[in-house]
Amino acid sequence: MIVKRQARWVVGCSCAVLSACAHRATPPLPRYDLTKGYRFERLAKEPTAPPARKNSDDVFVVLAFSGGGTRAASLSTGVLYELASARFHLNPQTGQPCTPGPGDPGCETTARSLLDEVDVISSVSGGSFAAAYYALNGSDIFNRLGRFQKDFLYYPLQRDLFAQAVYYPQNWRFLGARAEIAAHLYDTRIFDGATYARLEGLSRPYVILNGTDATTGARFEFSQEQFDLLCSDLSRVPLARGVTGSSAFPGLLNSIAIDAHDRTKCGYAGPGSGARDDWVPLALQDKPINLRRYRAAQDVLAYRDPKRTTLHVLDGGLADNIGLRAVIQALASSDQPVDRSANARGGWSLQRMINDRKIKTLVVITVNARTKHDSDADAHAGGPSTIGVLGAASGIPMGNYSTDTLELLQSTLQEFADAKVLADLRIFTAEIAFEDLPDNADPAQSERHFFDNLATSFELQPYEVDCLIDRGERLLKNAPNAQFGRTKDTGKKTFADFVTTDLKGEFDPVGGPHPAACNDNAAKKLLGIRTHYIDVGVEFGSSFARSGDIKSQHGPGLAVRVTRPNGLSAIADFGSQSFDVRGAVNGANLTLGAVGLRTLTGGLAYTRRVAQLEATAGFAVGYGFGHFDVDDATREAFGRQGVFGLTGDATNAVVLSPRVSLWQNLSSRWALGATATYVHARPTVQLTSGPFVREQTVDATAIRVSAGIGFKVF
């Protein structure tokens, strides 16, 4: 009874701890002040410290990075590479691209890259890693040995995340809020503990990490304007927290918690406060004529609700999976918080900048890493599995909404293109998507098929990452501008045309990897190279007896391997081995029965990989749980001696098991394996019937050779 009570307490306390809303607190905002915090208007256009970068409002570049895990981050990185290679000259007086020379003395002689002209990056989920890292570290994103590439793009972060959650007891209290574990991991591994305060001291691009408000479903952006509504201070929030909030996919990571403080304490006088120059009361009258503005006002008021003391932010993909809504809002609206006394305003509005004729050339590039996986659901009557249905339920609305968002951007930019007062405004917009890659009737040769079937995960193979970066570059270079129907814009114009003709620029050689072929055939030759993986193998084995006590046996087995392609790794075996035991009864040599050993062994192995072949040698020690099944012939033999009701048992035994194995990788998941194991165990077999006891120590030493197929779970 006491044990039961204690058990209840332990279980109860464990549940309470695990489900507790353990999260890192969001600091309160000392004072509402539009001249402080991470805001677009406060960021310098150009860096004050080296390396120098030239940026103007005349050429205003906006990037939107979609969700899609490492796939999206890699594709976005490829686009950044291409932008870095596009170079042009600008006349600062006119704000127009130019060619240096005596014909245009105002034209600057030093070329600038289009990447230097990137002013805003709005991102979601996986794309947020690239956006945040570039905003924080600039061109270090291209460093193959830098943190972004080494510790994120080419690193199996997903497995690390799993390990953090399982192996480290100090993280167990966060299992109910797994996003906290992710935030800590990203903070230490990728973002080096940087907070938004560090971004404030840097220059553009202004990065908008988009999440989703779990309660209202509204877009939640990590900006000080958003945090002002909660009287919370973004400056002291780690950047990794914003990235985690943006990529906290439901079910996988739960949500990230953002504390909202007493709304009366920070002197808030922005939208929704009822103070002077508040656009929200005006927008609330706009339901019949501008529903989007009306909804935006409602969203603002929802954040002012004093009952909401902790907000829960989910993956931004739920509200907008391509990060474009913030851009469209900036194009369509000039609703911003204003403080006339401080001559300051918050937020960012492209519409306002266009009205002020600050922008001469507007570039909006959307990186959409959406995939279209093969499905055989329609090939049979049963339809998709439950998991397939759940995937469809989340993926289909997100995809359709993204299409609507792209159309909305197109129609909004079309309005700008149609405006006669903006005849001089140059617009380039393009969507970078896998559907523009070359297709092939043979799926194994099709690049589009290859990219469309990449996983959404934080772990891709190096070859896949290389392909994404390279094809991201190519896709942008060949991306066609949206057709706006302007007379001067007739004809198809690619990004390369735009750079060379409109910007009068040229392309430098593009950095980064350049795989020749990116398709299933090429992948088969290269895939399977992972830094760590867990294999589960089903094998058929033959055990050859090394003593006269047992007979050789054949049968299936199960093997689990946690390994690295090159280096030491852990091995574990859960197996069941059964051997016939021979003995003499009444002078007759017969099979007494079968001794079984359910073995649990673990150890170390060293793996060496050459191309697709892996050789592993190791040593495992474990325990064999013994049992013994008496053979009917033995019962009869003992019965003839007057011993009836014979039962058998076997003692447990230590198992020593050196082994060697060969694995041939067939793909990224499947491998053929062959293993030779030397099993040494000496259980004692007992035959009992009342006072009759017969014991025999069995030398169950055998060589087991097995072969089978393995599947890489991770």
Place this chain on the structure above:
Amino acid sequence: MAFAIVTFPRVRRVFMDGAPEGQTGETIIVQRGHHVFDLGDPQDYTPPSVPAVVTGTEDDPTIIAFAAASVPLAAEGVAAAPGPLEAAAPAKRARRGGAKKTASAPRRRKTAARLRGGGKSGAKKGAGTSRRQATAKRKKTR
């Protein structure tokens, strides 16, 4: 997207919902809906602010008219340009500022021609209306 033109005898910075937004005399792009316009400091114009529903097209933009005040309003002790909540009932302040009241939408259209002139009579009623309607009315009046 909607279009508006804010008129004033001189070129001035335009403030929409409290933030600077283009200049007087030029077509500005505005989000469709309710907005409050003013010209910021110095407050030498009347009315102090104009609430308007902006729905005009580029060919038929909404006209927001301000007139020069002979004496800066602040010097008369009138409060600075009101916020949107105050602007919802601007009649009293408009009278003190020299105008009778801010017209309702139909009334604004009737007086649009005078407002377009930007003279003393036009200064009485600040309102949002379209350039085409204003021109038509002006022709009728002639």
